[in-house]
Amino acid sequence: MSGLATALVETGETTTAEAVLFWILGPIMVLAALGLLFVKKAVHAALAVIVVMISLAFLYVAQDAVFLGVVQVVVYTGAVMMLFLFVLMLVGVDSSDSLVETIRGQRWIGLLAGIGLGAVLVGVVGRATYGKPYGLSGEAVDNNPTGVAHIIFGQYVFAFEVVGALLVTAALGALVLTHRQRLTPRVGQKERADARVATGGRLTPLPAPGVYARHNAMDVPALGPDGQPIEDSVPRVLRVRGQEADAEEFAARTERMLAGASQVRGNVPPPAAPERASLNAPDLGAAVSDTGQNGPSTGRSADSPSALGQEDGK
């Protein structure tokens, strides 16, 4: 493609290939540029700009400016427009421009100025005389990036450095303007964890609702290891609407089951191993009450078969 301009040096005429490329890309670019003006969504406008930029890159490459063409895509399409899209997305997916006139008569002034600019442009372009086109030749064609480097770092090195300093200053300025002094100590992962423990609330994720042996409905609260229903496990929406199942009903059944189990185990020990039976019962009681929400150091661990029995009686 880039040899098109080289051919220009020899013949003084652009080739058919270049003309074809131009007449394909030209309408696309014009359409995309018009799209930038007339589409409603901001992201679509950004897309139109991207199409124009990539088409421009094609034209640059076709005119032997390979380096410029590729850098156009890397810098403008890859970085600048990407940042634009980033901001557009953060601003809002569906936000459209407000059409309220903030300055009176702004629209008419804008229209007039636009027509004026158009008239000037048409006038200038219409009256311009085009010289004989000539393409690139020699070193500039042979090694495009080297040629560009020689010009930037030789001829225009001072301007280049000034622009660089300006950009660094702008970046630093943005940093300074957006910097905020931290007034309170930073709350990190550790601090949050400590605070959560200090409140004494639930540390683990909530269990899913439903008692899986008999129910798996959303409105049935899960049972904790102590057999008590965990109200929080039912979705908040259901609780707010009052559509939660009666927790007491399920809890009571469990209590009855437990009471029955401890009755069998504690009070009617098998005659063969009396010691083991009496050891087992307090273990069960301790395990049942200790693994509850309050951690192991609660005062309820003194459970014996009789204590469990009392609780059941409530």
Next chain:
Amino acid sequence: MRILTEAVAPVTADFSEDTWWIWLIKAVAIVVFLLTSVLIAIWFERKVVARMQVRPGPNVHGPFGLLQSLADAMKLLVKEDMTVKAADKLVYIVAPMIAVFCSLLTFAVIPFGPNVSMFGVNTPLQLTDFPVAVLYILACAAVGVYGIVLGGWSSGSTYPLLGAVRSTAQVISYELAMGLSLVSVFILAGSMSTSQIVTSQTAVWWFLPLLPAFVIYIISMVGETNRLPFDLPEAEGELVSGYMTEYSSMKFAWFFLAEYINMLNVSAVATTLFLGGWRAPWPISTINDGMFNEGWWPVLWFLAKLWFFMFVFVWIRGSVLRFRYDQFMKIGWKLLIPAALVWVVAVGVVQGVRQFSGLELRSVLFVLAGIVVVGLVISFLIPEKKQPPAPKRPPGPQVYDPYAGGYPVPPLPGQVLPPSPRKQRAEAAAAAAADQSTTPQVTQEVHGG
């Protein structure tokens, strides 16, 4: 493209004999190579990860389960193709296409080998090359990200949007580190054309002298392709599937395809820029006057290196956990980019001294080594800061309060838990039941030392 490569002299590969049907063969071969490689890569990844997790992996369809990914692809093809109602139709359909098409472009400038005879035409095993080929690869990658970003945006749903935003930030920050790490290769090779860079590695592959740049490239290439441990745009624990949550059937498959082709792309770039491209590894390259660096043999070395990087991808995936987003950004901006900048400046200074002062590289390195040695010697002369004496640990196991910090902590070496009240009570109860009058014995377990 033909005239382009003719016009630029500093490209080593010689495309002068190429005809249109040669380009067609090469282009079709590249596409076929990429598509089949993706099928193999999916199988390869599942198999290797399975080995690392001590399970067999896919082993039902075909020999060694090789046809598994083919079956998966067929399944994706015939699934229902849904377009969500809230989607921005046009962008929603175009986004996966952008992702795939851009990922297919990179291999056009990757050299598979030197000049060979193809149907009587002497042509390099590379579709094209030009003086800014590596920049062109970066440009393709940059445009490819639009697929992800637009896909996430156009789905009109929260998780995809979050994935898209993450992906934007991620790619912008990791592309910087990636580009900077490549700059040192450009400086040493004196070119940005891929064939020229491969030629410049005849004596030594660049990953040795440019080890820091190589490491930075490896890290940022994982970030660039959204692979574990950097797969935050599609972190399924946080964002369902990120940007492709709302995609199904073939549109989803295109994103999937693009991801794997991108893995192949960055692996190929790493091979070409740091591991000598198609050049044979050292002991083999000396056999019979470099016989293995000519003809079709180099394709083998190229593929071996490419798949080595693919293995590294899977290896990392199998062994490293996903980063948290802030940690990930911190690594990118506070570690990789400064390190890459310092390295580029260092390489630039060394190269500048070599070129403009006429000094030999060896003497420059000797001077640098001398400076380091002198610095080391001086650092020995600085008196050491006196350490405050470590607090003496009293002998014997220490009883400690496990609830001192608010929640229970296990004992450190040399510490013991206080006797458990529950255990005491249990034993007391047991003793009472057995009608014994002795006091319960509490044994203290000593942990560690």
